[in-house]
Amino acid sequence: MKKDYERLFEPFTFKSGATLDNRILMAPMTTNSSFENGMFTTDEHLYYERRGGEVGAIVTACAHIKENGKFAASPSISSDLYIESLSKLAKRIQATGSKAILQIFHVGRMGSASTLRGIQPVSASAVPSLRDHAETPRELSLEEIEELVQDFGEATRRAIQAGFDGVEVHGANTYLIQQFFSPHSNRREDYWGGSLEKRMNFPVEVVNAVQQSIKKYADKPFIFGYRISPEEIEEPGITLDDTLALVNKLKMFNIDYFHISLGNIFGSSLRNKADKTPILKIIQDEIGGDVPIIGVGNVITPDDAIQAMDEIGVPLIAIGRELIIDPDWLLKVQEGNESDISKVLHSNDREDLRIPDAMWEYMQSRPGWVPILK
Numbered sequence: 001m002k003k004d005y006e007r008l009f010e011p012f013t014f015k016s017g018a019t020l021d022n023r024i025l026m027a028p029m030t031t032n033s034s035f036e037n038g039m040f041t042t043d044e045h046l047y048y049e050r051r052g053g054e055v056g057a058i059v060t061a062c063a064h065i066k067e068n069g070k071f072a073a074s075p076s077i078s079s080d081l082y083i084e085s086l087s088k089l090a091k092r093i094q095a096t097g098s099k100a101i102l103q104i105f106h107v108g109r110m111g112s113a114s115t116l117r118g119i120q121p122v123s124a125s126a127v128p129s130l131r132d133h134a135e136t137p138r139e140l141s142l143e144e145i146e147e148l149v150q151d152f153g154e155a156t157r158r159a160i161q162a163g164f165d166g167v168e169v170h171g172a173n174t175y176l177i178q179q180f181f182s183p184h185s186n187r188r189e190d191y192w193g194g195s196l197e198k199r200m201n202f203p204v205e206v207v208n209a210v211q212q213s214i215k216k217y218a219d220k221p222f223i224f225g226y227r228i229s230p231e232e233i234e235e236p237g238i239t240l241d242d243t244l245a246l247v248n249k250l251k252m253f254n255i256d257y258f259h260i261s262l263g264n265i266f267g268s269s270l271r272n273k274a275d276k277t278p279i280l281k282i283i284q285d286e287i288g289g290d291v292p293i294i295g296v297g298n299v300i301t302p303d304d305a306i307q308a309m310d311e312i313g314v315p316l317i318a319i320g321r322e323l324i325i326d327p328d329w330l331l332k333v334q335e336g337n338e339s340d341i342s343k344v345l346h347s348n349d350r351e352d353l354r355i356p357d358a359m360w361e362y363m364q365s366r367p368g369w370v371p372i373l374k
Helices: 003-009 042-051 080-094 142-161 176-181 201-217 240-253 279-287 302-312 321-325 329-334 347-353 357-364
Strands: 024-026 057-059 099-105 166-171 223-228 257-260 293-296 316-319
Touching: 003 302, 003 329, 042 080, 080 099, 080 142, 099 142, 099 223, 142 166, 142 201, 166 176, 166 201, 176 201, 201 223, 201 240, 223 240, 240 279, 257 279, 279 293, 279 302, 302 316
Parallel strands: 024 057, 024 316, 057 099, 099 166, 166 223, 223 257, 257 293, 293 316
Antiparallel strands: none
């Protein structure tokens, strides 16, 4: 192994006391492969098992905390009925030697009535997204919002009882928590919306509920992460200043890490094209001294990871699509065979890669998301 790559293999201990064996995590990626009832399938077990063992932790695809908050074939953590299914996956991942972190979410207005069996999607306000064929959601009542906050706390309890090593609250990628924070999707004029301070109330209350569950139910160090998208292109939309205000508020809840959702780890602002500073560096400089930052986005080679650690300063790197293509990425780096890392997915390798059928279909429907050679 090259000496410079040794830093990727240094252990990292979070504020909670939980320790990762190295600085690389598997990023959460949708598999579209759970049973219709929300339980994990054997295909998903094999998929995660194939990618475990080398990375410090695997962050799973997002599990919905309420049945009106799912998308097609997403796993569920909406009731105690799912604890056994969740436990089997946690054990499967942990048996490889990697930590198992469950991402939890609610889809909000990004859902559809067809997936929700005829139920109208819900959100902070009755404002559709700007995507094609977007459905107009129903505005949540005050009682429903308070119930959703508690649902995130209950989901955390279930993750603890299922034996996971942590949870990652999904406050990114335009899902419900982000919808409450966004001035585009949140047009409320009550406790839950209006000013920036009020738009922060839902993510703050969710984080507090999660933290309270950890304090009450966890009998060993339990990792608490939060994923965030730093900007929106919508007008009005989330600005970087909004995000800096939010992370500074959330840091008071002893979060173990912020996971910054970016398409490119070195990417600059979507809203201020004149500023070429990597947006991840701005966040790292602002908050990284208080809460560890995970960088993610188009990390292909170990040199990409080292560059991000050197130039941006983040201590942890998440890798997504590249671990679909080559689950042995970190092993090859460790053994000095980084030149053998695959950068293109070969169809003939699909069985060895343990890619579920539905996930394979999804990748093929999005040309270029993962480079595939047939």
